[in-house]
Amino acid sequence: MAKLLSIAQDATRTEISWRDYLEMTKPKVVALMLLTVLVGMCLALPGAVPLQPLLAGLMGIAMMAGSAAALNHLIDRRIDGLMARTYNRPLPKGRVSVSRALSFAVLLGLAGFTLLYWLVNPLTAWLTCASLIGYALIYTAYLKRATPQNIVIGGLAGAMPPLLGWTAVTNDFHGHAWLLVIIIFTWTPPHFWALAIHRQKEYAKVDIPMLPVTHGVEFTKTCILLYTLLLAIACLLPVLVGLSGPVYLLASTILSCLFIYKAWQLKFADRPGLAMAVFRFSIYQLMLLFIALLVDHYLWS
Ligand code: HEM
């Protein structure tokens, strides 16, 4: 009986540790990034995407993004342990040790890089490596603690996935791919600052200079509203250059109007819960926008 109990306990422990490693890769964030990678791949070519760069590209980029996320968990373990949203993460709770987290992140990153380098192309491998360094080291280890513009500058690393998808299937930079990067780049501030308003006190407690902490909630709300206007313009760019057609134009216009409306409400209606509503909406907005790009591409190309 005792032996059976111990086996059951071991099984539970193994399951928890498996989930902990998965949690460190920020799977939901990486999943949305992979959608933008896929859209970058599909829009780069008129016909079907070749299978090898498609599968190896998605897998390699997922592994390197997961590695970057695990390094973020490692570097931020002290402040994560002090904030209500993150105190239960595997590192602050001691469920995963520092050395195991580091080995996991390094191995995952190296495996992803190797996959991209040999089965996709060196350009995509190095660009993904630059995004990993941009997020894990430049944003997490430096910018986050240095300036309230941290997420604007660091946001470039998170905005790269559609370009990575594009280069994976063409081995070439193209201006059209950069338009998709610009869309995610302008989307990031309203996405994150809405959450930062809700979590302002926690960021202040751990001395992280997020915009609502350094410049106040009202200023941050104004910035969110202005960025949603900028994003609406950025969303028109694929249509203006002929990359996308009327289906995308209709979908993106509706989504932009809704985002601006939500940001307007946040600024002027001042009801509790509006900041988190804007944050949640931002995730659906980006997902639907990229699905619209994909649908439009196959309807019109
Ligand atoms: C510097 C850029 C970014 C910052 C600072 C940022 C910040 C955050 C934070 C703090 C959360 C956690 C919210 C929570 O725990 O409840 C979050 C969630 C999320 N972010 Fe971002 N984000 C950035 C870029 C991106 C990008 C580029 C994507 C996708 C293309 C993305 C997709 C998501 C998704 C899907 C979630 C929800 C995750 C979940 O529910 O577990 N984010 N973001």
Ligand SMILES: CC(C)=CCC/C(C)=C/CC/C(C)=C/COP(=O)(O)OP(=O)(O)O
């Ligand atoms: C290779 C490649 C494409 C890299 C991109 C990697 C990546 C997963 C970027 C995600 C951006 C993000 C969730 C930032 C939040 O970090 P935070 O530290 O502000 O948030 P937290 O407090 O929730 O950890």
